[in-house]
Amino acid sequence: ETGVTQTPRHLVMGMTNKKSLKCEQHLGHNAMYWYKQSAKKPLELMFVYNFKEQTENNSVPSRFSPECPNSSHLFLHLHTLQPEDSALYLCASSQRHNDQPQHFGDGTRLSIL
Amino acid sequence: EDKVVQSPLSLVVHEGDTVTLNCSYEVTNFRSLLWYKQEKKAPTFLFMLTSSGIEKKSGRLSSILDKKELFSILNITATQTGDSAVYLCAAPPGNMLTFGGGTRLMVKP
Numbered sequence: 001e002t003g004v005t006q007t008p009r010h011l012v013m014g015m016t017n018k019k020s021l022k023c024e025q026h027l028g029h030n031a032m033y034w035y036k037q038s039a040k041k042p043l044e045l046m047f048v049y050n051f052k053e054q055t056e057n058n059s060v061p062s063r064f065s066p067e068c069p070n071s072s073h074l075f076l077h078l079h080t081l082q083p084e085d086s087a088l089y090l091c092a093s094s095q096r097h098n099d100q101p102q103h104f105g106d107g108t109r110l111s112i113l
Numbered sequence: 114e115d116k117v118v119q120s121p122l123s124l125v126v127h128e129g130d131t132v133t134l135n136c137s138y139e140v141t142n143f144r145s146l147l148w149y150k151q152e153k154k155a156p157t158f159l160f161m162l163t164s165s166g167i168e169k170k171s172g173r174l175s176s177i178l179d180k181k182e183l184f185s186i187l188n189i190t191a192t193q194t195g196d197s198a199v200y201l202c203a204a205p206p207g208n209m210l211t212f213g214g215g216t217r218l219m220v221k222p
Contacts, residue, residue, distance in 0.1 A: 002155050042117070043201065043212035090155070100145055100161050100205060106154035
């Protein structure tokens with residue numbers, strides 16, 4: 001139990017669907033992150049939120065839309081995804097932006113048909 | 114361009130062996146280097162290194178950083194099957210955490 005909970009654990013969707021990934025942290029942290037982990041590629045940082053404000057967008061396509069309603073919750077809204085978007089999406093949190101280490105959730109395994 | 118490179122890509126050993134995993138980095142505004150262990154789920158934090166030459170230990174695992182040569186190693190002694198995982202190295206250049214591709218370690222009984 002890392003204190004970071006992601007749902008759903010697995011998601012299969014078509015390219016025209018709209019779905020959302022959810023992340024919740026119970027650690028009292030103020031910074032939250034989305035990462036993408038594709039097969040045989042390094043973990044890629046997608047978005048960073050610090051005190052609910054987005055501070056980094058690592059050139060992520062607009063079909064991925066993050067939302068951070070409060071410091072404990074982070075969403076990733078998905079629409080019109082492509083097959084190459086199939087990956088493990090990991091959420092992480094840290095006390096503050098730039099603090100290390102980050103604590104990771106178990107991820108959502110996303111498959112795009 | 115910031116990069117973190119890990120070697121070897123994969124490694125198969127037998128229980129009881131000692132392994133050394135390597136991580137080299139080139140990042141701007143280097144502040145720390147981190148090691149994580151990833152089994153099937155969340156990467157779990159192992160070590161954070163900020164100073165050269167100071168070994169950090171946790172049980173059978175240890176790690177050290179060389180800021181002059183820009184690399185770190187992770188040692189695992191007396192390996193066990195439970196050590197089988199992907200080991201990730203990461204360095205935050207400024208605000209971004211850059212990960213290496215990982216070393217996949219398999220420990221056979």
